[in-house]
Amino acid sequence: MSDFLFVSAVSSFDIVRERLLASPCMAAGRQPLVLRWNAPSAAQVFNAVMDSRPPQEWVVWVHQDVVLPEGWDTLFARAIAQAELQLGRLSVVGAYGVVGAGGAAVHAGHVLDRGQVLRGPAPLPCLVDSLDELLVAVRSDSGLRMDPALGWDFYATDLVLQAQAAGLQAAAVDAFCEHWSNTPQHPPLPRPTAQRIARSGAAFEAKWQQKLPLTTTCVAIHQRGDVRALAQAMLAPDAQPLDQDAP
Template sequence: MSRFTIACASHSDAILSRNLALSPCLASIPLHVERNAPSAATAYNRALDATDAEVVIFAHHDVYLPQGWDQLLAARLAELEAIDPNWALYGSYGVGLDAANIGPVWSTSLGQIVGRVPLAPVEVQSYDELLIVLRRSSGLRFDEALEGWHFYGTDIVTQARTRGLKAWAGALPCIHNDGFHENLGPDYAASYQAMRRKWRDQLPLRSPIVKISRSGLHLLRSQIGARRSTSFRAEMALDNGTPVQTLAARCGWSDLSASA
């Protein structure tokens, strides 16, 4: 049994082949792809059932893991196990308990590296879903009642915390070669309302995009803000056709093994 498996939900072999499939660590870590699933939760639970590694890395198909990323992950998990032997989740980008953005991650849609660089693992209340590391022995699974492709990074962390487990993020750089996101659509709003209903007793919760509140007004504020900032954000976004190796080199992440 391999210690690590990478799991991905993909609807596009073209996107997958230009990004995640180019990650050098796939020479030693198996990649499991779930195609055309009805929701992220369904895809990822299917991946859990189809694999047996103790550590499952759930990554978007537009993510690239630079050279040495697997060595860095092993080093980061060793650091984490020293302070939390029963850790449940780890991620490249999350929202701390103090609402700070913990990274660092390159985002093509924002044209920059986002998230602060912590010197030690930081406990978080949610993840950007671009990359989530799950420890199988935690017993966690994704909630298939949460339809669609949003907020499952917040949901899985909240599940862990209600069980007395912890979720963490740290300095685990990767490239998120995502396209420009114009607005928060109806599917996003539906997932937001589902999270409000499910976790009413735990609110407020902060996802990387919006605060989930009892009133729900924060969604409206974020939708208005997204519409008003569309032109500004479009100018920030870069072409996601740039080779991911070039993006990694520009970030100084051509080889992460030296940081391990």
């Protein structure tokens, strides 16, 4: 039996067919995979799987636009085993994340993101304080769940912080994969995307206010309102304030 149960939320059948389902690691149903269409949040999909008490040791949340190379599952299993020899038992593991926060933040991981190779300077494996949502594995008996209030953003870092609060550990390992997000890397962002990020960010900031500053792979948060300010800055210069439509 595989050590991994893969889970993904689908908003575009074309994207999931061209990316995740076409991955060499996933081709022809080689891995157990749960797909859910048009969910209101990542949490609804992920938590239902975790609540079903799957027999696999790890539940791997992966974006529909990720490509996993041939043999990725074997390499990931080895990477986790090696990490646990060095770091101790892990409950959350990802492909890309951040160690520390603010001016001390260091990226960790190795992925291809929209055609650009990202290789964080932190030596792998390493304990992290944030993980990117593109791929995050959670030990199935950890008791951890995603927060539905966070929608489609910040939920991986939230899992890391939940783990830390429970005395558990989260790490980044060398698990190279490709991420082909269609979210623009540079302004302007579509207004619905900016609104979504601002809403999720406000919920995340409120939840973890006592832990600030926090740094994710996309934003450094020093105080409440920083995520909304970034989302506003990513809109067109003449855009209406997000405060009018993103409570």
